Amino acid sequence: AAGVIQSPRHLIKEKRETATLKCYPIPRHDTVYWYQQGPGQDPQFLISFYEKMQSDKGSIPDRFSAQQFSDYHSELNMSSLELGDSALYFCASRAQGGHEQYFGPGTRLTVT
Amino acid sequence: GEDVEQSLFLSVREGDSSVINCTYTDSSSTYLYWYKQEPGAGLQLLTYIFSNMDMKQDQRLTVLLNKKDKHLSLRIADTQTGDSAIYFCAESSPTSGTYKYIFGTGTRLKVLA
Numbered sequence: 001a002a003g004v005i006q007s008p009r010h011l012i013k014e015k016r017e018t019a020t021l022k023c024y025p026i027p028r029h030d031t032v033y034w035y036q037q038g039p040g041q042d043p044q045f046l047i048s049f050y051e052k053m054q055s056d057k058g059s060i061p062d063r064f065s066a067q068q069f070s071d072y073h074s075e076l077n078m079s080s081l082e083l084g085d086s087a088l089y090f091c092a093s094r095a096q097g098g099h100e101q102y103f104g105p106g107t108r109l110t111v112t
Numbered sequence: 113g114e115d116v117e118q119s120l121f122l123s124v125r126e127g128d129s130s131v132i133n134c135t136y137t138d139s140s141s142t143y144l145y146w147y148k149q150e151p152g153a154g155l156q157l158l159t160y161i162f163s164n165m166d167m168k169q170d171q172r173l174t175v176l177l178n179k180k181d182k183h184l185s186l187r188i189a190d191t192q193t194g195d196s197a198i199y200f201c202a203e204s205s206p207t208s209g210t211y212k213y214i215f216g217t218g219t220r221l222k223v224l225a
C-alpha cells in the first residue's frame with residue numbers, strides 16, 4: 001500500500017539559511033498535517049491543510065510557511081533557520097471521512 | 113505534550129506483559145491512539161479506540177479506556193525484543209475541526225532478553 005512520502009529524508013543547513021520540506025500524501029487523502037519533533041520530545045502540531053486551504057495552526061513560528069498544492073502535496077518553507085529548528089519534521093495525511101493520520105518517515109533537519 | 117502525560121520509561125523481560133499508561137485532560141477527545149516509534153524512524157499507528165468504548169483487543173495489544181478518570185493504557189502481551197521502542201498516546205477531537213493530534217510525552221519501552 002502507498003504511504004506518505006517525505007523529501008528530503010535528511011537536510012543540513014546553516015543558521016539563517018532557508019529550507020523547503022516536501023510531503024506527498026497517500027492517494028485520495030485530502031488533509032495534510034505537519035508536526036515537529038525535537039530531540040527527546042513528543043511531536044508538536046504545526047499546521048494543517050484541507051483541500052488546499054489552511055485548516056488549523058499550531059505552534060508554527062512566523063518564519064515558517066506552508067501550502068498545499070492542487071495535487072495535494074504540501075511544502076513547508078522555513079526561513080532564517082535557527083539552531084533550535086533542528087528536529088524531525090513529520091508530515092501526516094488523513095482521508096476524507098477518516099480520523100486516523102498516517103505518518104511519513106520524517107525529514108531530519110540539522111541546523112549548524 | 114502538556115495535556116497528555118505518560119511515564120517516561122518501562123523495562124520488562126522478554127515474554128512478560130508490558131503495560132503503558134497515559135492520562136489526558138480533554139474530555140471532548142473522541143479518538144485515542146497508540147503509536148510506536150523506533151529509533152530514528154517514523155510513527156507507526158498501532159491501534160486506536162473510540163471514546164465510547166472501554167476496551168479493544170488486537171492480537172497482542174489490548175487497549176483499556178477509563179473515560180471517567182481520563183486514563184488510557186496499552187497492554188502488550190508476550191513482549192518481544194522487537195517491541196523495544198518509544199510509545200506515544202495521542203488524542204484528537206473533532207472540536208478542533210481538523211482532528212489534529214495532541215501527543216503524550218512518550219514512554220520508552222526496553223525489553224530485556
